Amino acid sequence: MTQHYRIALAGLGGVGRATASLLLARREHYRQHYGVEVRLVAACGSRAGVMDAEGLELDRLDHLEEGLTGPDFIAASQADALIEAGPSDFRTGGPGLPYLRAALTARRDAIVISKGALVHDGRALRDLAQASGSLLKLSGATAAALPTIDLLHYNLLGCRVLGIEGILNATTNFLLDAMIHRGISFAEALQEAQAAGFAESDPRNDVEGWDTACKLLILANFGLGADLGIADMAVSGIDHLGEDQLRGWRDQGLVPKLVGRLWREGEAFKASVGVQAYPASDPFALVAGKNKAVRITTDLMGEITAMGGGSEPRATAAAALKDLEHILAIRSR
Ligand SMILES: NC(=O)c1ccc[n+]([C@@H]2O[C@H](COP(=O)([O-])OP(=O)(O)OC[C@H]3O[C@@H](n4cnc5c(N)ncnc54)[C@H](OP(=O)(O)O)[C@@H]3O)[C@@H](O)[C@H]2O)c1
Numbered sequence: 047m048t049q050h051y052r053i054a055l056a057g058l059g060g061v062g063r064a065t066a067s068l069l070l071a072r073r074e075h076y077r078q079h080y081g082v083e084v085r086l087v088a089a090c091g092s093r094a095g096v097m098d099a100e101g102l103e104l105d106r107l108d109h110l111e112e113g114l115t116g117p118d119f120i121a122a123s124q125a126d127a128l129i130e131a132g133p134s135d136f137r138t139g140g141p142g143l144p145y146l147r148a149a150l151t152a153r154r155d156a157i158v159i160s161k162g163a164l165v166h167d168g169r170a171l172r173d174l175a176q177a178s179g180s181l182l183k184l185s186g187a188t189a190a191a192l193p194t195i196d197l198l199h200y201n202l203l204g205c206r207v208l209g210i211e212g213i214l215n216a217t218t219n220f221l222l223d224a225m226i227h228r229g230i231s232f233a234e235a236l237q238e239a240q241a242a243g244f245a246e247s248d249p250r251n252d253v254e255g256w257d258t259a260c261k262l263l264i265l266a267n268f269g270l271g272a273d274l275g276i277a278d279m280a281v282s283g284i285d286h287l288g289e290d291q292l293r294g295w296r297d298q299g300l301v302p303k304l305v306g307r308l309w310r311e312g313e314a315f316k317a318s319v320g321v322q323a324y325p326a327s328d329p330f331a332l333v334a335g336k337n338k339a340v341r342i343t344t345d346l347m348g349e350i351t352a353m354g355g356g357s358e359p360r361a362t363a364a365a366a367l368k369d370l371e372h373i374l375a376i377r378s379r
Contacts, residue, residue, distance in 0.1 A: 049081060049378060052099075053370075054088040054120045056145045057131030058107060061159055061186070062089070064363035065129055070104055072367065080374040088123030090115040092132075092141065097123050117148035127155040127373065129366060130163075131186070134251075136260050136276060139166035150174040150182065155377075157369045159186030159362065161260040165276055168267045181376065183369035188264050189214050190365040191355035192338045198269035205344035207270055210308040214261040216336040216357035217245045217252040218284050218304040222321075223334055225292055226302060232287065244336065244357065255283035255304060255319040262306035262317055272308075272315040280318040287321065295323045301331035329353065 053069065055062055069086060076084045085101035095114035096106050120128060128149040132141045140162030147167075149156050151174060158164060163171065164187055175182035188195040189212070198207065213219050217239055224235040236253075239245035251257045259281045266272035284304050295302050300323035308317045324331040329351050333339045339353035355361065 049083065050085060051076075051082045051127070051374060051377060052085050052087040052123070052125045053127050053129060054123045054125035055086065055129045055131065056090055056120060056142070057133075057160070058089055058091040058110075059131065059133075060359040061362050061366075062091075062129075062131035063107065064359040065131060065159070065366055066102075066107060067104055068360065068363045068367055069370070070102075076371075076374060080371075080378040082374050082378050084370075084374070087125050088120060090119060095119055099124070117144045120145060121148055121152060125154060126377075127157060127370070129157045129159065129370075131159040131366075133162070134160040134187075134260070135162040136165035136256065137162075139163045143167055146171055147174065150178055150180045153178040153180055155181040155373050156183070157186070157366050157373070158182070158184045159190075159366050161187045161257075161264060164264045164268070165260045168264065169273060172268065181373050183372060184264060184268060185369050186362055186366040188261050188269075189338050189340070189355065191357065191361040192340060193352050193355075194261075194265055194340050195269050196368075197340070197342055197350065197352065198265070202342060202344055202347055202350065205347050207342060207344055208310060209343045210262070210265060210306075210340065211330070211343075212258070212262060212265075212306045212340040213303050213330060213333050213338050213353075214258045214306050214340070215252050215304060216338055217249065218255075218258070219333060219338065220244070220336045221253070222284055222302055222304060225287070226296060231289075232285065253283045253285045255281045258304060258306045259317075259319045262308055262319065266308050266315050266317060270308075270315065274315060274317055278317070280320070282320045284321060298323075299326055300324060301326065301328075303330055303333065305330070 088097040094110035142160045143163040221235040302323045305322045341351040
């Protein structure tokens with residue numbers, strides 16, 4: 047007998063819509079591989095939404111009904127899992143926080159794409175998931191298509207992680223790459239990135255290092271059981287770099303990168319974000335354009351570096367749906 051697994055989606059921006067589209071396109075794949083009929087039963091933005099227990103098709107997302115939104119609306123859909131793709135706000139937790147609290151309290155699984163709630167209230171959400179037996183997955187919030195949290199949860203399981211170093215923000219990597227290799231100014235590089243549509247109109251979260259800090263914090267707290275707060279981290283970005291500094295690195299054959307670093311001091315974890323200059327022989331020096339990278343140092347499996355990974359909404363959607371497959375593999379047993 048085919049099992050049903052019902053999904054509700056909160057957040058219908060570029061990423062939410064890409065997730066809905068890919069999810070619906072993969073229904074046959076889910077049926078064949080997990081014996082599960084996956085249905086999208088509810089979806090909403092900030093003001094409007096749509097619900098159908100029989101399952102929505104993609105065109106229904108263009109006909110939202112005002113007022114159908116919020117955690118109660120999602121709960122009414124009786125979905126088995128929430129995919130949360132709203133805006134990130136690490137200072138308040140953002141709109142994702144009440145959705146996640148409600149879903150986990152009601153023993154629903156959750157796939158989180160926004161970072162705000164995980165940074166602001168991660169420990170409580172982790173405890174809630176554990177207490178309710180919900181599966182809480184967060185690839186989308188930890189550099190998405192670049193494998194990071196899965197390396198910790200699956201590939202390096204059992205090892206003691208000694209440190210993590212990551213180029214975790216595509217926009218700042220693009221900007222630094224353009225400034226150091228093409229010699230253009232920060233303002234020109236930013237204008238280019240905004241015209242190409244991948245840098246935010248307000249880029250402060252990226253260029254001041256906060257986006258990198260949030261991803262590193264989520265990796266540490268959810269991947270390694272750390273208990274870091276954003277105030278525990280020294281965070282600086284790339285907005286203060288001058289031409290003299292860039293020329294100095296160029297002359298020495300060094301390549302600057304905005305890097306999040308996590309290390310151990312005794313049993314505690316410490317973390318910081320800032321610019322670090324690498325020799326051309328270091329794999330991090332080769333991380334060009336919008337690519338990202340992570341390097342994890344372990345006690346027994348040595349040093350592992352992963353790099354690349356798309357940063358567009360469809361790649362992020364694919365990362366979130368990788369989480370869904372891990373959940374289906376467990377729930378369909
Ligand atoms: N862009 C990427 O590739 C990427 C990569 C990794 C992670 N992310 C994360 O993914 C998330 C979504 O990104 P995006 O580019 O799709 O953002 P976006 O275009 O700004 O879309 C955000 C969506 O959230 C909705 N929303 C706001 N408040 C809500 C509420 N209270 N209830 C329900 N929905 C609400 C908005 O609704 P309205 O349409 O009604 O305003 C909008 O549909 C962000 O947290 C981002 O950091 C993005």
